[in-house]
Amino acid sequence: MSAPTLLTIExxxxxxxxxxxRLRVAPGELHVARLPGDDLCAALLHLILGLRxxxxxxxxxxxxxxxxxxxxxxMELRCRIGAVVQRGGLLANLKVWENLTLASDYxxxxxPPTVDEGxxxxxxxxxxxxxxxxxxxxxxxxxxxxxxxxxxxTAPDLVVCDSLTAGISQSDGEPLxxxxxxxxxxRPSSALLFLTADPSFxxxxxxxxxxxxxxxxxxxx
Amino acid sequence: MIAFxxxxxxxxxxxxxxxxxxxxxxxxxxxxxxxxxxxRRPPVRQVYLKQVYFTGLESLKIVLPVSMxxxxxxxxxxxxxxxxxxxxxxxxxxxxxxxxxLGPLLTALIVIARSGAAIAxxxxxxxxxxxxxxxxxxxxxxxxxxxLPRLVGxxxxxxxxxxxxxxxxxxxxxxxxxxxxxxxFEQFAQGIYTALxxxxxxxxxxxxxxxxxxxxxxxxxxxxxVGESATEIPxxxxxxxxxxxxxxxxxxxxxxxxxxxx
Numbered sequence: 001m002s003a004p005t006l007l008t009i010e011x012x013x014x015x016x017x018x019x020x021x022r023l024r025v026a027p028g029e030l031h032v033a034r035l036p037g038d039d040l041c042a043a044l045l046h047l048i049l050g051l052r053x054x055x056x057x058x059x060x061x062x063x064x065x066x067x068x069x070x071x072x073x074x075m076e077l078r079c080r081i082g083a084v085v086q087r088g089g090l091l092a093n094l095k096v097w098e099n100l101t102l103a104s105d106y107x108x109x110x111x112p113p114t115v116d117e118g119x120x121x122x123x124x125x126x127x128x129x130x131x132x133x134x135x136x137x138x139x140x141x142x143x144x145x146x147x148x149x150x151x152x153x154t155a156p157d158l159v160v161c162d163s164l165t166a167g168i169s170q171s172d173g174e175p176l177x178x179x180x181x182x183x184x185x186x187r188p189s190s191a192l193l194f195l196t197a198d199p200s201f202x203x204x205x206x207x208x209x210x211x212x213x214x215x216x217x218x219x220x221x
Numbered sequence: 222m223i224a225f226x227x228x229x230x231x232x233x234x235x236x237x238x239x240x241x242x243x244x245x246x247x248x249x250x251x252x253x254x255x256x257x258x259x260x261r262r263p264p265v266r267q268v269y270l271k272q273v274y275f276t277g278l279e280s281l282k283i284v285l286p287v288s289m290x291x292x293x294x295x296x297x298x299x300x301x302x303x304x305x306x307x308x309x310x311x312x313x314x315x316x317x318x319x320x321x322x323l324g325p326l327l328t329a330l331i332v333i334a335r336s337g338a339a340i341a342x343x344x345x346x347x348x349x350x351x352x353x354x355x356x357x358x359x360x361x362x363x364x365x366x367x368x369l370p371r372l373v374g375x376x377x378x379x380x381x382x383x384x385x386x387x388x389x390x391x392x393x394x395x396x397x398x399x400x401x402x403x404x405x406f407e408q409f410a411q412g413i414y415t416a417l418x419x420x421x422x423x424x425x426x427x428x429x430x431x432x433x434x435x436x437x438x439x440x441x442x443x444x445x446x447v448g449e450s451a452t453e454i455p456x457x458x459x460x461x462x463x464x465x466x467x468x469x470x471x472x473x474x475x476x477x478x479x480x481x482x483x
Contacts, residue, residue, distance in 0.1 A: 049357075049358055051354060051357060051358070071362070075357075075360045075361075075362060076360065077360075078357070078358060078359065078360035079359075079360035081358075083358045085351075085355070085358070087351060088350060088351030088352060088354060088355050089351075089355050089358075090352070090355065091347070091352050091355065091356070092346075092347075092350060092352065093343070093347075098264075102264055102359065102361070103359040103360070103361070105262070105263045105264050106262050106263075106264045106265075106359070106361050106366070107360065108260075108262070
């Protein structure tokens with residue numbers, strides 16, 4: 001009986017882009033997937049979450065192929081993934097605290113996070129703003145901090161980060177990486193996958209499995 | 222002539238397609254309603270309560286003065302038509318015009334002007350800023366979190382506002398009748414109670430609920446139809462308001478016509 005996998009992708013193609021290599025993420029693993037550009041990182045994240053359907057190739061999440069899956073089942077699988085994105089990710093009309101607890105409150109996961117747990121998660125990622133700050137006023141670094149804090153609270157099986165440290169300073173990026181690595185250590189069944197176009201990113205994660213997902217923007221307009 | 226016919230046909234097809242979108246949104250939301258009530262998710266409840274507050278409570282300061290003014294206008298016209306001393310007919314006409322027609326219709330128009338564009342704009346902005354995508358990433362269906370509580374919230378608000386509108390109109394009408402023509406309260410109230418039948422109240426309630434669903438569904442559908450350009454947001458807001466107006470008037474006519482048949 002083969003070991004369970006959290007994510008498998010192979011030979012994916014979307015309009016104007018391809019990811020030609022294979023990636024397999026199992027529980028407890030730490031992966032850095034390098035892609036030629038930020039656009040491909042975002043496109044791959046969308047494919048992993050089932051927000052887009054590939055022209056060819058297959059994405060398998062938690063041993064379940066995404067192709068032909070019902071919306072309800074897809075939503076159930078997404079509940080087990082924590083995503084940190086380059087753009088968006090938070091609802092601007094909600095406060096930081098409301099964004100932080102939105103997923104936990106909606107999905108009724110065991111007991112809702114306490115105030116202390118939420119504040120501790122924000123402190124771990126280095127968020128120094130007010131918990132009731134409107135999310136529309138946050139900087140890019142603060143938005144990523146809140147997204148990572150939300151991941152810590154929801155405790156997903158698979159964490160996927162799209163260009164986590166892109167556009168933010170090293171002093172803002174280090175606490176995010178440290179918090180996610182601590183999370184993985186505290187929850188050995190979880191896995192981390194970092195999608196990045198930065199060739200030097202992998203050096204910040206000793207022990208990570210690095211793979212080059214070759215691909216690029218195609219001229220099939 | 223052919224070009225005109227072609228343009229008219231294209232416009233009608235676009236209109237028909239947009240109305241089927243509205244119907245699809247309403248049916249989808251009604252299908253999700255039992256599950257939402259059973260699951261009682263706190264974030265959905267918060268969106269619903271916020272919608273009731275913004276659409277209902279904050280519109281009250283517009284609805285009440287308008288309704289009282291309308292009541293005075295109607296009473297003045299009625300007394301001019303039937304003369305003083307015919308309190309029962311005066312009250313009956315007031316109830317028929319306000320409770321059966323103008324109450325739900327004018328309340329809906331106020332809500333369209335105040336909240337319709339806001340709903341379409343908010344959802345369009347969320348689409349542009351990838352916030353709807355963010356909800357999907359969290360495993361939260363946007364239909365459950367954004368559309369359903371808005372639809373139910375706007376419907377609840379319009380229903381409540383319609384009640385306040387009718388009370389305000391009757392009170393405004395009585396105030397003028399009492400001051401100008403010394404109409405006794407007992408006779409006026411007797412006329413109101415006589416005219417206020419179950420069918421009148423049912424029509425008012427039915428219209429307010431139908432208008433609420435049509436307005437919220439039309440504006441939500443237009444907000445979600447925004448593509449990738451920010452310039453589409455005001456266009457969607459305008460279409461939401463126009464389609465809401467069209468649907469409310471057509472809906473009013475249909476309900477009134479059906480009621481007359483039965």
